[in-house]
Amino acid sequence: MYSNQPDIGYVPTPQDLLEDVLRWVKVGADDVVYDLGCGDGRVAIAAAEKFGARGVGIDIDPDRIKEATENAKIAAVSDRVIFRQANLFNSNFQEATVIFIYLLPQLNLRLKPQLLEQLKPGTRIVSRDFDMGEWTPDAVLHLTHPEEECTFYFWSIPSPVK
Numbered sequence: 001m002y003s004n005q006p007d008i009g010y011v012p013t014p015q016d017l018l019e020d021v022l023r024w025v026k027v028g029a030d031d032v033v034y035d036l037g038c039g040d041g042r043v044a045i046a047a048a049e050k051f052g053a054r055g056v057g058i059d060i061d062p063d064r065i066k067e068a069t070e071n072a073k074i075a076a077v078s079d080r081v082i083f084r085q086a087n088l089f090n091s092n093f094q095e096a097t098v099i100f101i102y103l104l105p106q107l108n109l110r111l112k113p114q115l116l117e118q119l120k121p122g123t124r125i126v127s128r129d130f131d132m133g134e135w136t137p138d139a140v141l142h143l144t145h146p147e148e149e150c151t152f153y154f155w156s157i158p159s160p161v162k
Contacts, residue, residue: 013042013043013102013128013150014145014147014148015042015046016145017143017145017150018042018043018046019046019050020143021100021126021128021141021143021152022043022046022047022050022051023051024141024152024154025098025124025126025154026124027047027051027053027098028051028052028053029051029052029053030053030097031047031051031053031054031097031098032053032054032055032056032095032096032097032098033047033053033054033055033056033096033097033098033099033100034055034056034057034058034093034096034098034099034100035055035056035057035058035100035101036058036088036091036093036099036100036101036103036111037058037059037060037088037101037102037103038057038058038059038064038065038068038083039059039064039067039068040064040067040068040071041055041057041064041067041068041069041071041072041081041083042071043055043057043100044056044057044068044072044081044083045068045071045072045075045077045081047098048072048075048077048080048081049075049076049077052080053080053098054080054081055077055080055081055082056081056082056083056084056093056095056096057081057082057083057084058083058084058085058086058088058091058093059083059084059085059086060085060086060087060088061085062085065083065084065085068083069083088107088111089110089111089114092118093115093118093119094118094119094120096119096123097120097122097123097124098123098124098125098126099115099119099123099124099125099126100126100127100128101125101126101127101128102127102128102129102130103127103130104130105130105131105133108127108130108131108132108133109132109133112132112133112135115157116157119157120157121156121157121158121159121160122156122157122159123156123157124154124155124156124157125154125155125156125157126152126153126154127152127153128150128151128152129150129151129152130153131153132153132155135155137153137154137155138154138155138156139153139154140152140153140154141154
C-alpha cells in the first residue's frame with residue numbers, strides 16, 4: 001500500500017496566478033473543485049470565495065488540514081469547503097468536476113489511472129508545472145509572477161470510446 005507520509009514538500013501557488021487559472025478553466029458555481037495535496041487550502045478556498053464553487057481539499061499532512069480548515073473559516077467559506085486528511089492514492093474524487101494538482105511528475109503518472117477510472121467525461125484537470133507523460137494536454141498556460149514562472153497543463157476527461 002502507499003505511505004502516510006508526504007511525497008512532496010509544500011510549495012503554494014501565488015494567489016493571483018491561482019485565480020487566473022481557475023478563471024482559465026471556467027470554474028463556476030456548479031463546480032466541485034478538488035485540490036489533491038491541498039496544503040493551506042488556497043485552491044478550494046479561492047474556488048468557493050471567488051467563483052462560488054464547492055471545494056474539497058485532500059492532504060496527507062494533518063497540520064496542513066488544520067491550517068486549511070482555519071483558513072476556510074477566516075475566508076467565511078466553511079459551508080462550501082471541506083478538507084480531508086487522506087492519502088490521495090486511497091481517495092475517491094468521483095464527484096469532482098475540476099481537479100487541481102501540483103505534484104511531482106512521477107506522482108502525476110501514478111495518479112493518472114485513478115483519475116481516468118474515477119472521473120466523469122468532461123471533468124477538467126489542471127496540473128501546475130508537470131505534465132502526465134504521454135497524455136497530451138488539451139491546453140498549456142504559461143503565467144509569470146514577480147517571484148516565479150508557472151506552467152499549467154489542462155486536460156479534460158475524454159468520453160469512453162465506443
